[in-house]
Amino acid sequence: MPTVAERRGLDRCPVDVHDPAQSRWLEACVWPDQTDRFARLRAALAVARTVALELRTGDAVADTGALVRAATAHPVVTNTWVLNYLSGPERRAYLSVLEACGRDRDLSWVFAESPVLVPELPVADRRETASCLVLVRWRDGRRSVDHLARCHPHGYWIQWT
Numbered sequence: 001m002p003t004v005a006e007r008r009g010l011d012r013c014p015v016d017v018h019d020p021a022q023s024r025w026l027e028a029c030v031w032p033d034q035t036d037r038f039a040r041l042r043a044a045l046a047v048a049r050t051v052a053l054e055l056r057t058g059d060a061v062a063d064t065g066a067l068v069r070a071a072t073a074h075p076v077v078t079n080t081w082v083l084n085y086l087s088g089p090e091r092r093a094y095l096s097v098l099e100a101c102g103r104d105r106d107l108s109w110v111f112a113e114s115p116v117l118v119p120e121l122p123v124a125d126r127r128e129t130a131s132c133l134v135l136v137r138w139r140d141g142r143r144s145v146d147h148l149a150r151c152h153p154h155g156y157w158i159q160w161t
Contacts, residue, residue, distance in 0.1 A: 006071070007052065012057065026041060064077065064094065075107050083111070083113050103138070106137075106138060107137070109135070111133075122145045123147065130152070
């Protein structure tokens with residue numbers, strides 16, 4: 001496994017996992033009939049509290065490029081179920097930002113998103129109804145796409161390809 005040199009997060013309204021009130025807010029967002037998700041969220045919060053992370057307030061389209069360019073090691077952009085909350089023009093702009101960054105330096109992008117809801121994604125089948133876990137790599141300015149798995153949006157199952 002590669003060594004993680006730095007961790008940076010970007011969110012319009014970041015949640016401080018060290019603040020009990022903000023952690024409770026996240027718990028309030030879990031559907032009440034899915035009690036298993038409470039346990040996973042609490043476990044994820046416990047892990048997040050042990051990891052040094054620089055969390056910035058910002059916009060995915062406007063600020064991702066600057067974060068990638070500022071990375072001191074190989075940047076890996078990750079997002080899960082984020083792009084469906086952006087408009088079509090915003091999604092296209094986000095992908096353009098990643099393409100521009102990938103032309104300038106080696107970059108990896110790992111996403112778990114729904115091709116049906118985000119038709120701009122670089123996936124083989126835009127009609128896929130499950131979320132797709134995909135690795136997009138730019139090396140020497142060239143992009144390659146590897147479909148890693150189909151998965152449930154809440155983590156109930158994963159089918160590796």
